[in-house]
Amino acid sequence: MGIKELRLSRVLNPESGKSVIIPIDHGLVMGNVSGLQNPVKTLEKLINIGIDGTLISPGIAKITTDLFTSKDAPGRILTMDLPLPSTIPGGSGDTIGHKLIADIQFAIRYDFDVVKVLLPWGEKENIQMESIEVVEKVANECDKWNIPLMVEPVLWGNSIPKEKKNDPELIEHASRMALEFGADILKIPYTGDETEFKELVNNLKVPVFVLGGPKMDNIEGVIKVAKESIEAGAKGIVFGRNVWQNPKMESLIMGLKEIVHKNANVEEVIKKYNLA
Numbered sequence: 345m346g347i348k349e350l351r352l353s354r355v356l357n358p359e360s361g362k363s364v365i366i367p368i369d370h371g372l373v374m375g376n377v378s379g380l381q382n383p384v385k386t387l388e389k390l391i392n393i394g395i396d397g398t399l400i401s402p403g404i405a406k407i408t409t410d411l412f413t414s415k416d417a418p419g420r421i422l423t424m425d426l427p428l429p430s431t432i433p434g435g436s437g438d439t440i441g442h443k444l445i446a447d448i449q450f451a452i453r454y455d456f457d458v459v460k461v462l463l464p465w466g467e468k469e470n471i472q473m474e475s476i477e478v479v480e481k482v483a484n485e486c487d488k489w490n491i492p493l494m495v496e497p498v499l500w501g502n503s504i505p506k507e508k509k510n511d512p513e514l515i516e517h518a519s520r521m522a523l524e525f526g527a528d529i530l531k532i533p534y535t536g537d538e539t540e541f542k543e544l545v546n547n548l549k550v551p552v553f554v555l556g557g558p559k560m561d562n563i564e565g566v567i568k569v570a571k572e573s574i575e576a577g578a579k580g581i582v583f584g585r586n587v588w589q590n591p592k593m594e595s596l597i598m599g600l601k602e603i604v605h606k607n608a609n610v611e612e613v614i615k616k617y618n619l620a
């Protein structure tokens with residue numbers, strides 16, 4: 345096993361080799377987002393429930409090291425960048441840049457297992473180049489220091505029309521580009537068709553994690569995305585808002601763990617954890 349694989353294994357369940365990751369890095373781009381007004385308390389709860397990994401910002405990393413001392417503590421992924429200002433509350437909606445907010449030395453100092461950057465796609469040329477440079481720079485540093493790099497390609501660019509922001513074909517292109525730029529791990533949305541997603545996961549070769557996105561109307565939808573993604577070969581799920589914005593957070597995580605680690609079916613999990 346290489347050192348990158350060893351580090352990645354710290355965010356995976358040792359028995360199933362799969363992962364339920366609950367990110368709490370949203371404050372970086374959404375500010376005081378609903379459900380995460382107290383990120384440290386939420387993180388404590390998540391750790392008590394039992395998750396395999398989390399994604400956190402540099403600032404939260406600095407104040408939460410004490411929470412990760414137990415041998416069962418989840419692995420940690422560092423969010424290293426920020427697209428500006430499209431997602432900032434009150435922002436113009438146009439992206440005007442893509443900046444690193446931490447470097448690889450920070451990840452090493454704070455003993456992170458994995459680091460993560462975005463690859464915003466479909467931007468005007470200057471911003472697109474900036475994003476490529478961010479990914480390229482971090483990919484080179486990750487190779488130098490043997491830290492696995494998770495890349496999340498996002499179709500946020502101004503040149504991508506609104507109705508195409510979740511287009512499966514564009515997601516496939518952007519994922520492929522992220523791979524070509526040096527991603528060791530990809531974080532992408534489920535494209536909606538299990539057979540096609542299986543082919544995508546298979547072609548990409550590196551471990552694929554599926555993100556959750558904005559809160560869905562029903563829990564069944566959340567569980568189904570997890571189930572179909574895992575069936576299609578995804579290594580794990582990275583679900584944030586759909587988990588900690590849900591009043592049934594604990595039961596939902598228990599259900600997701602059974603889907604991801606024990607191959608449970610959707611109906612049985614909904615019934616067992618009263619998630620209807």
Ligand SMILES: O=C[C@H](O)COP(=O)(O)O
Nearest residue numbers: 367555556557583584585
């Ligand atoms: O880092 C955050 C990820 O994008 C996943 O969060 P989300 O499930 O709320 O989209």
